[in-house]
Amino acid sequence: MRAPIYQVDAFTDRLFAGNPAAVVVLDTYPDDARLQDIAAENNLAETAFLCPDGGDWSIRWFTPTIEVPLCGHATLASSWVVLTVLQPDRPDVRFRTRQSGDLVVRRDGAGFVMDFPANPPVPAEAPSGLARALGIDPVAVLATPRQYIAVLESAGQVRSLRPDPEAIGKLDRRGVVVTAPGDRGYDCVSRYFAPRDGIPEDPVTGGVHCALAPYWCGRLGKTEILAYQASARGGEILCRLWDGRVELQGRCTPYLEGRIEIDR
Incomplete structure (x- = not known):
């Protein structure tokens, strides 16, 4: 299976700053072990995996060692991929998650605004x-x-x-x-x-x-x-x-675009 991959520097307006995230766009998710393999191979703090979900997108996040319930910078990077490359006419995107509910991200000038649940310490x-x-x-x-x-x-x-x-x-x-x-x-x-x-x-x-x-x-x-x-x-x-919510606003700078070859 071939899948598009993007690497995007999140929370920055310049290359080689902010937090780099990989974003892999899939038709369907392979098994979890394969997702973890891909994240380990990318060796970035987070890899986001996107799948179409009706008119929205399902999203999952993996570090090189585990799946996590929420990741802000990889969601921001995924927003750049969807709203700049895949569906550039959309004003916003809804990501469906397994543990953190629906996350809506909208354009705001040159950046994006994420709507996340607050987590007061x-x-x-x-x-x-x-x-x-x-x-x-x-x-x-x-x-x-x-x-x-x-x-x-x-x-x-x-x-x-x-x-x-x-x-x-x-x-x-x-x-x-x-x-x-x-x-x-x-x-x-x-x-x-x-x-x-x-x-x-x-x-x-x-x-x-x-x-x-x-x-x-x-x-x-x-x-x-x-x-x-x-x-x-x-x-x-x-x-x-x-x-009870937190809006997180930031910009993204793309670094690379390519394809990965994986089996399921």
Whole structure:
């Protein structure tokens, strides 16, 4: 079977920044083991797989090692593929997911706006080993079902952090977010480490901002924030909070287009 594949840098308006995602367009899904093989072969933080679903699209996301319930940057990249290449006359696209409901993405100027469920974090006790894994004591710790969020004092601490991925992988959550008040015109900065998911550091993570947006909007008394994920590649996300939902707005830059040869 031959299938189109695209690699798109998400949450950026320039090449070699933001978060690269692969998007594979299929007629039907092969078995899960084959999807995982493809994601491992791509060796990017996420590969999104799209299949037609009536007038909409079904979407699934895989890291090099597991399937995940939601991925923001690969959804943004998939929106670029659908609304720029496959169906350029559409103003928006609806993605049907297995665990995160329907996700609607619309055009907005040169970018796209994703409508995601909010995931407000709750205060948590710092787990044993967190400070050692990060190399710094957080001023506060929050949690979602999948991540710990370590709040630091300054953006400089976030940017200069050199954590221990092996120690992070031993914690009882899938990953750790570090965040602090923003600098350089941003409301907040963050980084995300998820070695248990095969992602030592994710360059820009849309799904994590479903938790960061409620926290920082509440802390800053805003309904809209401009967030920056301070990885080596870096990327910015405009986040809007409304009615239990988070809008994540960003741009995409395409890198490659081709075809893959797979069996089922």
